[in-house]
Amino acid sequence: MSFKKLGLSEALLKAVEKQGYDTPSPIQEKSIPLILEGSDVLASAQTGTGKTAGFTLPLLQLLSQEPPLRNRPVRALILTPTRELAAQVYQNCKQYSAFLDLRTAVIFGGVNQKPQVATLRNGIDVLVATPGRLLDLHQQNVLALNKVEILVLDEADRMLDMGFLRDIKRIIATLPQKRQNLLFSATFSKEIKQLANGLLHQPILVEATPENSTVDSINQKIIRVDKAQKPHLLVKLIKEGNWKQVLVFTRTKHGANKLTKKLIAENISAAAIHGNKSQGARTKALGGFKSGDIRVLVATDIAARGLDIPLLPHVVNFELPNIAEDYVHRIGRTGRAGASGVALSLVDIDEMAYVREIEKLIEQRIVSEVLPGFEPENQLTPGSKSAKQNNRNRNTRNSRPSSKSSHQGNQNRPNRAKQGGKRNVR
Ligand code: AMP
Numbered sequence: 417m418s419f420k421k422l423g424l425s426e427a428l429l430k431a432v433e434k435q436g437y438d439t440p441s442p443i444q445e446k447s448i449p450l451i452l453e454g455s456d457v458l459a460s461a462q463t464g465t466g467k468t469a470g471f472t473l474p475l476l477q478l479l480s481q482e483p484p485l486r487n488r489p490v491r492a493l494i495l496t497p498t499r500e501l502a503a504q505v506y507q508n509c510k511q512y513s514a515f516l517d518l519r520t521a522v523i524f525g526g527v528n529q530k531p532q533v534a535t536l537r538n539g540i541d542v543l544v545a546t547p548g549r550l551l552d553l554h555q556q557n558v559l560a561l562n563k564v565e566i567l568v569l570d571e572a573d574r575m576l577d578m579g580f581l582r583d584i585k586r587i588i589a590t591l592p593q594k595r596q597n598l599l600f601s602a603t604f605s606k607e608i609k610q611l612a613n614g615l616l617h618q619p620i621l622v623e624a625t626p627e628n629s630t631v632d633s634i635n636q637k638i639i640r641v642d643k644a645q646k647p648h649l650l651v652k653l654i655k656e657g658n659w660k661q662v663l664v665f666t667r668t669k670h671g672a673n674k675l676t677k678k679l680i681a682e683n684i685s686a687a688a689i690h691g692n693k694s695q696g697a698r699t700k701a702l703g704g705f706k707s708g709d710i711r712v713l714v715a716t717d718i719a720a721r722g723l724d725i726p727l728l729p730h731v732v733n734f735e736l737p738n739i740a741e742d743y744v745h746r747i748g749r750t751g752r753a754g755a756s757g758v759a760l761s762l763v764d765i766d767e768m769a770y771v772r773e774i775e776k777l778i779e780q781r782i783v784s785e786v787l788p789g790f791e792p793e794n795q796l797t798p799g800s801k802s803a804k805q806n807n808r809n810r811n812t813r814n815s816r817p818s819s820k821s822s823h824q825g826n827q828n829r830p831n832r833a834k835q836g837g838k839r840n841v842r
Pocket of ligand 1: 436437438440
């Protein structure tokens, strides 16, 4: 299948070619013709599947078929949960509209509103926004939303997780009744279904089997280690493996700062990215990481949401997330678009229960090993809660804690996520 067969215009085909894409991804193949037809679409897709081009390309084509309106009010509105995702979607819009007479802009909080206001006052066709700043500027009468023809909710599940439901409803109330709606989400909770029911008109459901599903292209491994040893182990892995670009996840902002300091003290260039950092600091850290100036980006889950760093070779869970879905999302930062990647989790005894949850979700056992010199010191005393958990794990994994051991689980088990079944994981 080629992009040409999807019905895209010459200007968009040229832009796609400039990006070096030759074949549409599954989500693009399914969603582009439907959106071009004018249908409302409910799509199950996560970052890494090419979803952004899946809605941006047809949206740009639809807008470019009509001459721009006088004063150029917003005609397409794309809402995203995070600033980083907004910035990325905006970049994509710019790239894909390179040969079209369309203006795009991005607005998000955490930065001075003045330049955003100036851009909006000039008139734009496509606006990418996070909900808070959009409402803020709308209340200040800086922009009108009454000419919006197409609304996109990107990563709708994360928007709800982050408490944006009320803001989204308030934004929708300002839009014209008649419009095309596109909702992209990695998971379909009851709340997402409710939102979709209220928003979409006879939607067509589109599901993408992610090319970077956890089971396919990502080499996942657990290294069991005591909590106190984790920083030393990470330093050793980075130095001895000569890792040039690694994304490390911590559970807390404080943990991210602390680890970053330790890495810098070991002469490993590192930066933290989390919600307490200013937008300037976040953009700088991400830029430095992408360009190779910073070897290690230490992130919390929310900050990392939607980050697109092509061909990221290493992801490390310094601490496992307590929500299993977040694990899948984290490791989805590697092995993007079919490229292979390595995802390591440093797991202490207290985190073994999380491992079980994660394995249940992905329906796969993760290889577990212990590295010489980093053997966990104490096996837990029998009878404690974690010890029981640990013993259960040991029985099923057949791993011996104090010697290097590894075990690969049953690879032949059906994988629901891969088959596009009930549970969509990210
Ligand atoms: P997304 O899921 O939209 O975040 O896209 C993930 C990455 O895939 C981005 O770096 C895109 O530039 C890239 N991409 C999107 N569509 C294609 C395609 N058809 N072929 C190759 N790469 C693509």
